[in-house]
Each structure stands twice: as structure tokens, then as C-alpha cells.
Amino acid sequence: AQKVTQAQTEISVVEKEDVTLDCVYETRDTTYYLFWYKQPPSGELVFLIRRNSFDEQNEISGRYSWNFQKSTSSFNFTITASQVVDSAVYFCALSEAPGSNYQLIWGAGTKLIIKP
Amino acid sequence: DVKVTQSSRYLVKRTGEKVFLECVQDMDHENMFWYRQDPGLGLRLIYFSYDVKMKEKGDIPEGYSVSREKKERFSLILESASTNQTSMYLCASKGGISNQPQHFGDGTRLSIL
Numbered sequence: 756a757q758k759v760t761q762a763q764t765e766i767s768v769v770e771k772e773d774v775t776l777d778c779v780y781e782t783r784d785t786t787y788y789l790f791w792y793k794q795p796p797s798g799e800l801v802f803l804i805r806r807n808s809f810d811e812q813n814e815i816s817g818r819y820s821w822n823f824q825k826s827t828s829s830f831n832f833t834i835t836a837s838q839v840v841d842s843a844v845y846f847c848a849l850s851e852a853p854g855s856n857y858q859l860i861w862g863a864g865t866k867l868i869i870k871p
Numbered sequence: 872d873v874k875v876t877q878s879s880r881y882l883v884k885r886t887g888e889k890v891f892l893e894c895v896q897d898m899d900h901e902n903m904f905w906y907r908q909d910p911g912l913g914l915r916l917i918y919f920s921y922d923v924k925m926k927e928k929g930d931i932p933e934g935y936s937v938s939r940e941k942k943e944r945f946s947l948i949l950e951s952a953s954t955n956q957t958s959m960y961l962c963a964s965k966g967g968i969s970n971q972p973q974h975f976g977d978g979t980r981l982s983i984l
Binding site for chain 2: 788790792797798799800801802805807846850858859861862863864
């Protein structure tokens with residue numbers, strides 16, 4: 756069965772530290788998609804990145820980077836030189852294709868607290 | 872940019888009332904979703920719709936119904952609100968290609984007194 760595990764419930768770091776959020780997934784499909792979303796205290800869910808199962812290239816966007824490893828079924832998210840504005844709950848999600856009716860399987864989320 | 876608009880940011884209703892939560896998207900997306908989010912329970916799918924007048928139950932449809940009369944609008948209905956439906960409700964929309972992300976509205980914090 757498909758599942759997404761974010762084992763870190765809450766992480767607290769001091770500003771400017773690097774921090775990695777872990778995401779481990781389970782799926783029987785060979786084609787699937789992984790997503791990261793950010794939910795700041797205001798409540799809206801903001802899409803950050805999508806990764807296709809056939810593309811294992813890592814990605815960097817400014818201070819954000821993502822490490823996708825099929826061998827360990829992980830899609831980890833690193834924030835470099837963290838800032839207070841990065842404080843949020845971060846969700847990892849999995850979508851299998853096709854036939855899943857486009858539903859997302861969500862992780863429980865990791866609450867990230869960046870202290871000034 | 873995709874814009875998903877939920878009609879209310881905060882809403883307070885009374886037990887037994889019929890409650891309507893409205894969601895509108897401006898990207899001509901085929902798929903729309905309603906979730907609720909509760910502390911410790913994460914995001915749970917209530918209903919989704921893949922076309923006008925089409926709907927499918929999610930994980931927790933009990934006590935809810937939905938309506939999609941137009942492509943851009945997806946309504947969540949609490950037929951007779953109860954206190955255990957106090958929650959954060961999130962609407963999302965998504966294009967028809969499987970690898971596209973869901974885009975979310977700002978959410979509605981609903982309190983049932």
C-alpha cells in the first residue's frame with residue numbers, strides 16, 4: 756500500500772543553521788510523483804516542488820534543495836542558512852499515476868521552528 | 872498563477888445549521904478537492920470532483936456533501952453541522968495531467984458552536 760512517512764514531528768533550529776526534513780515513501784507503482792508543500796502559520800498550503808519517479812536529479816532553488824533517492828525511497832528537503840520566515844509546517848506527498856484519481860497521499864507533516 | 876479562492880477565512884455556525892463552504896478556481900482545472908485538517912490527524916480528503924456534476928468520496932465523507940454545477944466552483948455542504956466538524960477546511964484544484972500539483976486556497980477555519 757502507498758504511504759508517506761515524515762518521522763520528524765517537530766524540528767527547532769537557530770537561524771542560519773542548515774536543516775533537513777526527511778520524507779520516506781512506499782509505493783508499488785513504477786511511475787509516481789512526489790511533492791513538497793509549505794504551510795506557514797497563516798494556513799494556506801503552498802506548492803514547493805514536484806519530482807517524477809523517472810527523474811532522480813536533485814534540485815536546488817536558492818536556499819532550498821531536494822534529494823530524491825529511489826534506492827532508499829526517500830525525498831528529503833534541505834534548507835540552507837535557515838531564516839525565521841522558513842518557520843512553517845512542511846508536508847511531503849505522493850501521487851501514483853494514472854488510476855489514482857489524482858489523489859495525494861500525505862505525510863503527517865514536520866513543524867519547523869526557526870529561532871532568531 | 873493559479874488562484875483558488877475560498878469564500879470565508881473564518882466562519883462560526885451553530886449546531887444543526889446547514890453550512891456552505893464555497894471554492895472557486897480560475898485556471899479551468901478539471902479536478903477539485905475538499906480536505907479537512909485537524910491537529911495530529913494531518914490532511915484528510917473529504918470529497919473530490921474530476922468534472923462538472925461528478926464527485927467521488929474521499930476518506931471521510933460522512934456528514935458532508937458536495938456540489939459542482941460549474942467547472943470553476945466546488946461547494947462543500949455540511950447538511951446539519953455538528954461540533955465535531957469544527958476544523959480547518961482546505962480546497963484545492965488541479966489540472967488534468969497526473970503530474971500536476973494541487974493548488975490550495977487560503978483555508979476556512981470553521982467553528983461549530
